[in-house]
Amino acid sequence: MRRSIQFRLNGEAVSAQVAPHETLVEVLQDAFGLFGARESCGQGLCGCCTVVVNGRAVSGCLYLASFAEGGEVSTIEAGSRLDAVQEAFIECGSLQCGFCTPGFILMTRQLLEEHPEPDDDTIRHYLSGNLCRCAAYPQIIEAVKLAARKMRQT
């Protein structure tokens, strides 16, 4: 019962054969070889599978791939240069194993779009759905604030 769906992936028009039950992370990995969004909890809690669909972050593990039809999908692989958020995460040492990092970066971009000058509470609250098993939380919060400063300067 596979069918073809069309959408834009990181700025390019693409199509994929998807089964009705397949999630967006499964299709990104199996059909496009993109592994930046990866399934960890599988329950919407940890954010490792974060994908941006039509400008809004979703948990790719709970999102039917079919729902992306006709939409604009963007992953951590988008773009060829590091942005301010990625630079800040590197400069602040905000990762150890890096498994959670794509999700944190995509969520931080959304956070800063909504709150260009976030305080600690806002950051913690917005990122409460992202878990880091290496517990790099203090450095992550630093990185969000550094990224905010970088973005204000440019």
Added chain:
Amino acid sequence: MPFELAEPRSLREAIASLDAKDPSVRPISGGTALMLMMKAGVLRPSRLVSLGKLGLAGIRTGPGGELRVGAMTSLRTIEKSEIVRKGWPVIARTLRTLANVRVRNVATVGGHLAHADPHMDLPPVLSALGARVTIAGAAGERSIPVEELGTGYLETSIRLDELITLLEVPPLGGRSAAYLKCTTRSADDWPAVGVAVSLDFQGDSIREASVVIGAATDKPTRLAAVERILVGRKLDENLLDEAATQELSVEGDLHGSAAYKKQLIRVYLRRAIHEARAQSR
């Protein structure tokens, strides 16, 4: 898990794709709850009917000043809506600690209300506010109070071939409303108890009271004895403590034992009333 995904373009077509007798045919809105149930193996659908292409999203106010929210409106859109923030701030505040941003981006209010997990945050709030839902089926539409939706754990009075299409919340008017969510892990966890109050203060006394508790029993429950104690006289907190749990056979779960939840209800009920009173000034 093989199933068929139907994507009807009209409400009539959607209702026709449902099946009055077959519980393995289900509507899907955001899918956040359905995906979890499928992953856990508690739901094996034969067909999911997507409501995404029916034009059921949107927020506006109606002729009587009521809030009208289409069933497919995401929880995040409701949280951010200026109309909701100004007119029904308790709803926007409740949404802030409901799950996380990604879930709220995708979850819809129709799916939220149809899911009927007794731990959900909006049903007690909307019940306390006197909200109603419109339910559409082959025979036409009916409107029922949100309070009458839940009939038990994950069970509702919506028939298998019916859909929620609209949520309507009356204007707050002189009422002030509060919802307190007590979580025992992180702030945005599922609640151990949720206490929703809507109170119409007249000076120090209360003219009208609506009190609904979530997460304590198999569905949101109105505390009618508490409402009677609150209305028409000065607040007596000792009377309140006793009444707070007498009507409920509280059930323990992952988030707390029954005894613990009873104590939480006593404490959080007082706090919710105080919060509503503070707002009324």
